[in-house]
Amino acid sequence: MLVAVARLSRDESSAVIGVNEGFLIAMATGSITGNTIGSLALGVVPSLVLIPLLVVLLVLSSIKVWNQK
Numbered sequence: 001m002l003v004a005v006a007r008l009s010r011d012e013s014s015a016v017i018g019v020n021e022g023f024l025i026a027m028a029t030g031s032i033t034g035n036t037i038g039s040l041a042l043g044v045v046p047s048l049v050l051i052p053l054l055v056v057l058l059v060l061s062s063i064k065v066w067n068q069k
Contacts, residue, residue: 041050 038050
């Protein structure tokens with residue numbers, strides 16, 4: 001992670017983050033919220049349910065990214 005951050009900070013691609021601050025905040029908020037809900041669900045919902053849900057979520061996300069034009 002540190003190497004990737006170091007490379008991006010030298011590159012012009014880090015300037016895009018400043019332009020898209022709203023997007024960055026939305027992604028960070030969603031990530032933290034999802035992480036919190038997922039860790040709380042881990043103790044309540046059995047892993048036999050959580051793992052297939054995660055698989056479905058990742059497959060749907062990959063299909064959405066693949067079909068973007």
